[in-house]
Amino acid sequence: GQNIDQPTEMTATEGAIVQINCTYQTSGFNGLFWYQQHAGEAPTFLSYNVLDGLEEKGRFSSFLSRSKGYSYLLLKELQMKDSASYLCAVREPYNQGGKLIFGQGTELSVKP
């Protein structure tokens, strides 16, 4: 089966750093993806990890540990516009269809 867990909600302060965790138990693994979705809008791609380690993209970084089934998205220097839902998704191996399996998303609120 496929199971992806993220915290439902998080709150952080403008200018701070926040870490959004994602754990997964899936029958196969072919990459982990992070998306940002503002309320009522389209999700937009943020980053992905295929190998273990940290990927940095400006204020956003994503980390992966395949042995632990664990990833996190790190947001630095938080801004009010970072208030959004953050979706974690695991891609199935291509021989299993290669589809993305999404977690339920983490609603982040950034306070002044």
Add this chain to the structure above:
Amino acid sequence: DGGITQSPKYLFRKEGQNVTLSCEQNLNHDAMYWYRQDPGQGLRLIYYSQIVNDFQKGDIAEGYSVSREKKESFPLTVTSAQKNPTAFYLCASSIGRLVFSGVLTFGAGSRLTVL
């Protein structure tokens, strides 16, 4: 500007009626997808298409139908057989024909409410 256009943005339907949601992309992407989003749940895949005139069922295809007659268009019909159709529907596309890319470009969504 390239992107995905979904219409209508809001739609109300009476029980027993079929409704078609439009999805058009001008990104020249080969693959297109339909997802459903419900509160407290992750995006769930309804149908996807990797080439024209071909499409595959996703995880929750029952009560839905699609067509892919043109590369740019992938409409979704929510039929009366769908037991709980009220949801936010997202269309997406990606580069690549035979490989399921994890990098998707999404439309702004269509919110369907059944009265």
